[in-house]
């Protein structure tokens with residue numbers, strides 16, 4: 001049995017006051033959940049939220065990191081810096097980073113390796129554009145993204161990775177993939193992982209769905225056999241809606 005994992009990606013939203021209040025409110029609502037709960041705030045809030053979440057079942061993740069330990073990389077945050085704050089997870093290769101910040105399958109792979117080397121669990125985002133889906137190329141694109149992401153990753157390392165399948169056309173658009181479509185695609189991703197690592201590991205790795213998840217559609221998505229959780233953008237910005245998602 002895979003432990004479900006629901007993570008909120010705050011993107012470039014929130015400042016100190018609202019963020020700490022959010023954790024206080026969320027803590028009360030999710031304290032009895034069996035789901036692994038993760039909040040990924042902007043880098044400026046990692047420290048304060050890690051403190052605010054101390055003693056709760058809420059884990060804190062970063063939204064990005066560099067693969068190098070340190071160096072002349074102005075504006076970047078390193079895995080050592082994240083580990084210094086005891087950060088649990090890091091989102092890697094979100095489609096917005098691929099689209100606006102030039103991230104590639106190769107840089108995603110370097111970041112995954114580095115995160116694992118530093119004891120940070122990667123949440124690795126993959127997904128297709130609408131054009132790719134319409135052209136019938138979704139599976140081949142996902143196969144390439146998965147294969148490249150997991151390149152030179154050992155069996156033991158692979159088990160630490162959470163994959164987030166996020167069809168780009170469903171992110172922030174209000175359009176959700178139907179639960180059946182999301183499940184079918186996630187089952188395909190699991191097949192690709194099985195080809196790389198064998199059945200046991202492919203059954204162990206958790207694969208989330210992301211793309212306009214909200215309180216009204218989470219249950220149907222989570223009822224699907226291969227969907228192990230959600231990566232939530234917009235609906236993670238209010239403790240009320242995010243806790244409803246966690247407590248689906």
Ligand code: PEP
Nearest residue numbers: 171172210211212233234
């Ligand atoms: C995301 O950014 O990962 C995401 C899924 O956003 P939203 O839930 O707003 O579609």
